[in-house]
């Protein structure tokens with residue numbers, strides 16, 4: 001039977017340690033996916049999250065993966081797409097953002113906005129994804145709430161519109177003032193946050209056991225915010241001009257139910273999407289989906305390949321034969337899986353917003369569209385500006401065939417971008433990555449999966465610009481610049497630093513030098 005309940009598909013963007021795993025666990029707990037936080041064994045004796053399956057797979061020597069956690073909440077289906085940003089910050093982290101309709105920006109109250117959060121935010125801004133901000137760890141000493149609001153406004157240029165406002169400063173958390181209802185939501189510390197904390201609401205008149213000074217300070221600031229035009233406005237939020245803010249303690253399960261309620265109330269659901277030729281597919285048209293991540297080597301005993309796709313329109317039914325847009329060939333979906341945290345189960349049906357995994361989908365690449373009914377082809381998932389570059393070669397030249405096959409496969413999967421030039425030859429291409437840990441993945445997989453250990457040599461380049469054939473000619477021979485070609489034919493000019501790139505742009509104004517999207 002088709003499950004037509006409304007969907008909310010989102011990702012959490014944050015810097016490592018801001019509390020993403022803790023929040024994921026708390027969300028799942030609230031939605032009663034887990035009976036008790038930590039029910040899935042893991043870190044320490046209670047810290048285990050559904051998204052920790054990633055780490056588990058890694059510790060078993062399986063490559064880094066990402067998937068989605070699906071749960072029910074108040075007659076909605078919520079898909080939390082995992083951003084593999086923990087130990088490996090890579091292009092994958094950016095790409096999953098093409099599969100979501102909104103993002104939750106999780107900020108550590110003690111640290112404010114951190115680099116990885118800012119990078120991910122930029123991708124959201126580029127793609128027009130509305131962002132809800134959660135200030136986490138309010139149970140610990142941290143920055144002042146007004147100071148944090150200033151920082152958000154200055155750094156990401158979105159107007160923060162707090163929906164809740166803390167009563168008691170960071171570290172002395174009494175609860176929050178719900179700015180829309182004027183109610184006080186009392187914060188109760190639970191033992192280790194391990195159970196579902198009740199959130200007690202009371203009217204302003206009833207606020208008894210709260211420090212009068214803390215309540216009146218919060219009320220004053222709430223009024224200041226209103227005067228400063230910092231109240232929530234749904235249209236401006238959806239237009240990417242504002243970010244609703246709430247204060248929470250993921251560890252103590254405070255604010256988690258509020259966040260889920262907000263996602264249902266404010267965050268957009270799946271909507272009509274345009275193909276490359278401008279044809280628009282509404283959510284209730286025929287089935288279509290696009291692949292945002294491809295992964296192989298998850299099971300080292302046999303070579304498997306999993307393509308993760310987000311359903312854009314229609315109903316997916318397992319077994320249906322769809323069309324693969326880039327080849328026009330039929331694609332059978334007998335082995336589709338739904339993703340529930342670390343468990344994968346066969347999926348029977350899926351609706352727009354859901355994530356499905358196609359097992360052994362050799363033909364599918366990142367950005368590919370599959371559809372039923374009239375043809376549709378969604379725009380490619382953008383690739384991001386690499387900032388790390390390594391020359392790669394086979395340690396054992398006798399294994400060159402394996403080397404070439406491995407590099408080709410990793411390029412196709414988008415683990416790294418592979419750049420080539422006549423000068424460097426085919427035996428020593430350049431690998432370009434968004435995060436340095438992508439090279440470790442390459443090294444590990446080349447050795448174990450493709451049985452061709454590699455030698456990596458760091459290149460002294462820091463940024464890449466897109467150019468064209470003419471530009472490539474004009475730039476050749478200049479100091480501190482090298483032009484190579486990506487597998488898709490794009491010319492990439494690599495520069496040792498941004499000053500050199502600026503200088504070249506100034507001196508050779510006719511040369512095409514485009515900034516690549518995002519990536520910092």
Ligand code: G4P
Pocket residue numbers: 014015016017018019020021022023043044047086136137138139140248249250251252
């Ligand atoms: P991450 O996935 O974003 O990397 O962060 P994670 O959830 O692992 O949290 C990082 C650390 O911050 C953990 O502490 C976690 O307990 C703590 N933390 C998360 N949310 C809150 C919160 O709301 N309040 C407080 N006080 N701490 C929070 P750790 O010491 O690194 O790990 P553990 O020993 O607690 O497992």
